[in-house]
Amino acid sequence: MATVTIFTPLGVKTITFQHDADPHVTAAEAQLVLEKFGAPKTCEGCRVIFDSYNSREEMSLVRLQALARGETSGPTVKPTASVTFFTPQGVRTITFARDLDPKVTQVEARLVLEKLGQPGVCEGCYVLFDSYHNRQRMSLAALRALSEGQTVSLEPPPPATSPLKTSSLASVHQWLCYYGDNLSPSVLSQVQMAIVESEAIVPAAMVSTPTKPLFVAYLSLGEVNQNSWYWPEIQGAPYILERNPNWPEERLIDVRSQEWQNFVLTKIIPRILQKGYTALFFDTLDTAQHLETTHPQQWGGSQKAMVELARKIRERYPQLTLLANNGFSLLDTLGPFIDGVVVEDLYTRYDFEKKTYGRTPSEVTKLKEGFLQKFQHDFNKPVFVINYARPEDKELIHYAEGECRDHGFRYYRATVDLMSIGTVSP
Secondary structure, three states: OEEEEEEEOOEEEEEEEOOOOOOOOOHHHHHHHHHHHOOOOOOOOOEEEEOOOOOOEEEEHHHHHHHHOOOOOOOEOOOEEEEEEEEOOEEEEEEEEOOOOOOOOHHHHHHHHHHOOOOOOOOOOEEEEOOOOOOEEEEHHHHHHHHOOOOOOOEOOOOOOOOOOOOOOOOOOOEEEEOOOOOOHHHHOOOOEEEEOOOOOOHHHOOOOOOOOEEEEEEEOOEEEOOOOOHHHHOOOOOEEEEEOOEEEEEEEOOOOHHHHHHHHHHHHHHHHHOOOOEEEEEOOHHHHHHHHHOHHHHOOHHHHHHHHHHHHHHHOOOOEEEEEOOHHHHHHHHHHOOEEEEEOOOEEEEOOOOEEEEOOHHHHHHHHHHHHHHHHHHOOOEEEEEEOOOOOHHHHHHHHHHHHHHOOEEEEEOOOOOOOOEEOO
16 A cells, blocks of 8 residues: 655645555556645645655656656755754754665665764764655664674654653643733643743743643744734844734734844844743744745745744753644644644634634644644644634533544643633633
């Protein structure tokens, strides 16, 4: 059987079918895949991955359409491997062109060691090859042995969170997301995690409870609020863009700006950490996709830059727990750098024009579920869902919570402004 996944700005779709003896994609198979997907005729940046062949094949949608017509030429996506090196001092990630062998070869092991600068003895260090059909993890010593032609045994996949971290999200089932300034000990005693606004809540000053939760600080990477403490410092900067129509006090940001990235790394995050936080919540990741898909020529590279910023944060602050908010199109590449993902508008959503709560359209839900299931499968990390609804929307809440339970998602119910305490899951 072949597993085929198509990635588009709107979502991810996966199908399976019986392939023939040819290890590469044939014209007949290309035609079959296009028919099953109902793929668009044109799709900037879309790609297709055939994942169950002897050699994993990745190609653009244009290339797949050319194959279906019987052509042998067309734009291809050069296969690459993403390799992450975990050490007590931090995390480094490199990419390189790989060969067709789905396992790490001696040549590739040598190349990785060269790119890492031939690191010396490192107790507990390991490398994770993250772009192969099967994620492969091995110790630094095993990587050296492989580079010398020795046969090595692979280690089991890494746990849900890096062993270098002091906190694990695997045990978090009761949690909340609240941007007000009044968190009582009784509320905190009900949760293992609290996502809050760092200027409103200071963990070091909170009354201690028998089971003090993990405090996660809100950090907007793709937008800036004009009421934020740092707005006067960056007002008028060239990377500040138009307003968010749903939230007029928010301005979009060109995340490709190195000036903005440096400001996040050296000004915003240090101020957050001084308040006693050990975790960050990356919000407004979707700004990058919005800009790039709306005007690809003007804002091309925005999504790549957003992932790059997340990587820099992980490398600079390896001790922190990192949560992403939404960013569905980024999860495939963002996965190695975060410990979990929070999602909105999966089963319920707020209509800003009508000012009402209701179900998310089923086709949108299915697309988002595809992203999340792939994220869970590839990275074994938890998914947290905010179900937007009023307390009196009983039927809507019952539906959303049932879907969350069926999919293994950890949920929390709140109103869209997140300025009041909602309902924590049982």
